[in-house]
Every structure is written in structure tokens, then in C-alpha cells.
Amino acid sequence: MTGMLTNARFLADTWSIIEGALDEFEGPWEALYGVCSPPPYLSYIWQSTLYALCPGGSRPFVIALAEGGRPWAMASFGYAVRNASRPIRARVLKMNESGDPELDGVLLEHNRPLARSGDEGEALGAMAAYLLEHGPAWDELSLGWVDEAVWRRLRPALSGLPLTVVEDGRSPYYFIDVGRLSGLDDYLGLMSANTRYQIRRAVRQYGGADALTWSVAPTPAVALEWFSDLQRLHQASWNVRGQRGAFSSARIREFHARLIADPRSSGVVEIARIDAAHGPIGYLYNLRAGDTVFNYQSGFDYAGGRQCKPGLVSHALAAAEYGRRGMRRYDLLMGDSQYKRSLSTGSGSMVRIVLQRRRLRLALERIARSLLSGIRRY
Secondary structure (H helix, E strand, C coil): CCCCCCCEEEECCCCEEEEEEHHHHHHHHHHHHHHCCCCHHHCHHHHHHHHHHCCHHHCCEEEEEEECCEEEEEEEEEEEEECCCCCCCEEEEEECCCCCCCHHHHCCCCCCCEECCCCHHHHHHHHHHHHHHHCCCCCEEEEEEEEHHHHHHHHHHHCCCCEEEEEEEEEEEEEEECCCCCCHHHHHCCCCHHHHHHHHHHHHHCCCHHHCEEEECCCHHHHHHHHHHHHHHHHHHHHCCCCCCCCCCHHHHHHHHHHHHCHHHHHCEEEEEEEECCEEEEEEEEEEECCEEEEEEEEECCCCCHHHCHHHHHHHHHHHHHHHCCCCEEEEEECCCHHHHHHCCEEEEEEEEEEEECCHHHHHHHHHHHHHHCCEEC
16 A cells, blocks of 8 residues: 555544554555654554454554545554453553553553654544544543653643543653763763672673673574573563563463564564673563664573673663664663663653543542542543
8 A cells, every 4th residue: 555545534624534454554654654753662563463463353443644645643543341450341442552451461652643743642632533423432542651741742632622531550761861872881981880880890700891792683583583582581580580571471472473573573673682701691672763772671691690780781781782873762661670770861751541531430430549549630
């Protein structure tokens, strides 16, 4: 399909709204992604991999806003019913997620409509208005995890719509500004004295900086091999702490295997291996979008003892490598972990936003939850 679309379903003043299945939009989606600055979760390869794993009858649909037949904003919407985690049953549309509770364990962050910077608010408002009038029956529209700074730009576009906005979760995220780094010493110069000492001591234990090498899987086949090692190390580390780890689900593993194996993912997925003289000390599963790299998952070898700090060393080398490659930011994503606080040069907040239709049962649920947990409302 080219960038032109003709199956308009609803006309606004100057543009049309087009609805259809994701695979109808491959060309326009990739073209729009290429001129925006979106997170990698909004790449067509990520979205289409989710789509392929959903049963045919429950696959997400796409809403596109188009002018002259050319989309200027798009988003996918999965359908779910929540009735297990809360006492009130609700029909939910999930923006840019599948709606399948297991598949959505891949945990979308930095969510928003696929649009140029500055257009996301108008896009969200138009999509929400369209869904209120023309969408399937729903009670909640989940926007997922949105950067709080982005949310402040999106929020005004929803004014006047018959929706209640609920903040359903909040988490910090951390990042490293790598734009001016030319090597490991530059990065360590930004760290606290304690973090700098720990990394330098660990590097010496591995035989010095010259004994450490950074490499990226050159082909999908090699990336899959390294991903298998990453999974093994990741799961071992989490299981020993009595936790399941990110790859405990067979369907999640299948999602990532499909994504990594697809040649079209080469501009998005990067599996890196960090080696010392004795062999690999860790793997990083990174996602690239524009001038930002997102550290999605990792697996580290703690056989030499945790004092070797394979995680700190691997991320420090990553920051140095991406600085040399001209990237702007290395995003460690959500989670208030000590290692993220130690490694980062900046932080932000992610908020999980739900738009609720005006239903009495949902209003009563909000009141009950507010009394129990102080839920925040706008």
C-alpha cells in the first residue's frame, strides 16, 4: 500500500479519519514513523509482531487521521475486558497495545499517538472523539504509560469530551545523556565518586578496559543465539531472587523471537554482547529510535561474584559506545532501581493514564479506590 488511503469513514473540517486493520497500513505507518520521533514500540515491526500473535477475531484495529488521503497521525487499538483484577467489569480499548493480557506484558512505555511532535495532542483528541461516536462498545480507553511531560501536552486536547481522566499508576524512569561522550572516561567523569570507583574497580577485575569488547549481533541468526543466552542469564538472576523474570511466558518469548528474527527489525532491535578475556559478561537487548537507544532487557553473568558488577560495566560501556556513535540519549526505562539511579544523568516520570466514560459503576469504583489508595484524578 502506498501513502495514499481512500477508505475514509468520518470527515473532520479539513481531514478524514480512516479505520482499518493494521496490515492495511504498513506503507503509511512506516512512512509516518520515519518522519516522527516516536519510541520503538510504535515501529511497524513491533506493532505487526503483536498483531500476528493475536487470534484473528481479537486483533487490534488502526485509526488514521489523513489529509488529502495521506495520514498525519495513527494509532492501533486492542480490545480487552477487565474483570479479574478489579471488582467492576469494564470493556477497555488499549492504545498501541494488543488487548491480550499476556502479550501486553511486553510493557509499552513512552506511549502516544504516532504523529509529528506538536500534533500528538490534536491526534489524541480527534481519536478519542471518534471512538466515542463510532468505535466499538467500550468503557475505558487506556493510554498506557505516558511520559508525564508529554502527557501535559496531550491533556488539553481532551477538554470538553465526556471523559474522566484517571492516573492509574506512576513510576520514575532514568536516562543517560550520551550526546557529548567520546569514551568511557568521559562518562565516568559524570558519575558520583562511589559509582566511578565501583566501575573502575570492576573493569580492573576484568583485566582492564582493553580486555573488554563491545559487539553487536551482525545478523538476525546471531542475534537469536545471543538472545537465548541473554534469556538464560536474565531468568537465572531473577529466579534466584524468587521472581519470574521478563521471559517466563512462552508467548512473550515467541514475540521476541519473531521480532528479532525478522530482517525488518534491523533498524530497531540491537542485541549487544560485552566480552572480557574469559568470555561474555553480559548481553543488552536494546531498541533504537532516532537518536535514542532504549535498554529493554539484559542478562549478566554473575559467576565471578556480584562484586564484578557486570551490569554496571555493561551499561557504562553502552553509554560510551552510543556517545561515540552520535546518539543523544540512552534510556534505562521505568523502574526505581539503585543501579539506574547510580548510572543515570537524568530522570523523568511515567504516568499510566486511563480515560473513562461517564458510567455510574466506574464513578463508584473511583471513589472506593480513592478512599483506599489516594488515586489521583485530574
